[in-house]
Amino acid sequence: MTLLTVERIKLFSTRSPWWCMILATALTVGLTSVFAATTKSRDLNDLTPSVTQFAYNFGLVVMMVMATLAVTTEYRFSTIRSTFLAVPRRTPALLAKVTVVGLVAGIVGEITAVGSWAVAKAIKPDAPLAIDTAQEYRNVFGVGLIYLLSAVLAVAVGLIVRQSAGAIVIELVYLLLLENLLPSIPTIGDNIQHWLPFTVGNNFIVAGQPETSDGPAVITGMPFGPWGSLVYFAAVCVGLFVVAGFLAKRRDA
Template identity: 25%
Template sequence: MGAAIRSELRKIFTTRLWWGMAIPIVLLAAGVTALLAATSEPEKANPDLGVPAMSQTQFAINTYTGAVGLGYLLTMCVGIVAIGSEYRHQTITSTFLAVPHRTRVMAAKVVALLVTGAFYGLLFVVAAVAAGAAVLSSRGLSTFGEGFAVPRALLLMLLVLGLWALIGLGAGILIPNQVAALMIMVGIAWILEPILGGVLASQDWGEGVSKFFPSRATQAMLSQQSTGINDSVPVERLSWPAGALVLLAYSALLAGIGTWLTTRRDVS
């Protein structure tokens, strides 16, 4: 098993994929976070909606995690490419010949992607905190607030990026065509799912459903405020442990179905 994991990690870190993804992750994390830190203001209390004033701790969390949507989109693409490129270039055959137990191969891919997602997550966190803290400090605002809330959000961001990489892995197996998988999943994760979740959140009957969507579960993990389609009315959200479990369930379901299909799919 150890050799299979090392092999999967070698496939990622001995190609141009790792630095080709690392560069945009660092640049986007630093750029978007610096922009948010420079232009955003802590929200004031709104008694009519029952919204308290935003603390500087929560403002710091929102600033550092503001670009996480771009981050998990990229790690999801890493997961898709990790398996999709093998089907595209038909190297999956040699992989299964080297390790005949397909379940072991897929388990190694899961572990390798968790490590890779954590690596990219660390790059994202370091870039976001470095850029965001510099701007917040220059404005005289707190960079880490009080207590362990901000460090906890940063640690959970590592978990978020790793889980979205697994979601990408499962999607890449379910849709063997790499290009189609990338287009479909980016469209769902970046456009369709957030819009649908916002629409449902604005309806009384759909509010309880929308909080279980991947993007809403991600927001819950990072203590970000969720709003309806008009971005003004706060909606009910899960606790951060529940959000983590929901996101873990999505990744486990897609990776599990993908692994099951892989063990029964013919390769050439």
């Protein structure tokens, strides 16, 4: 509990996490409010709970940046040395850090998801925005889990790279470019796409959603169902964190 308190204090002792949380919420909820406000009356039936989450990736990217900075700034200012001197085994300190950062990201993810749905319902009360099915519950309340696990992955990348700019660039290039470009490779592109971690993680949210929806993109032919996709995504994120923790213990701070 002491380590968790220490990591919480370290995280919120700088302004960047606060700005990241505000920006993630403002981007996601703001874009959804604009979308809902500009939806015409004849298109109200298309405004569903899944559609209210179309912008969740914007907030996800911001929270991954926050998670990365939570690690790399410690290496930049050498405060990580004090942490490892206080906790020579290092693993408990790293687990405390990833727990705090992951929980913060997960909470922000839930706030952005529920906020996006709530603001759309407030703007267009006649739209079919009731949450009734398991898919609709996952589409809204499952976003926080994806944020949490993505923060774990971002912390792992930060531990491996140890430089803010390099780690953030790697994450952005992979998330925004590679996962969109790799499926275009002839012959094997579709098979690769079905195993890309963020694509599989997204399937947890969108599985069962109509393919014609304006919500998060639906990829057909995925190897797992929604909960299997979540387990696969969690395994990738946790596995990378285990590798990062091993490297952090082997290398000098």
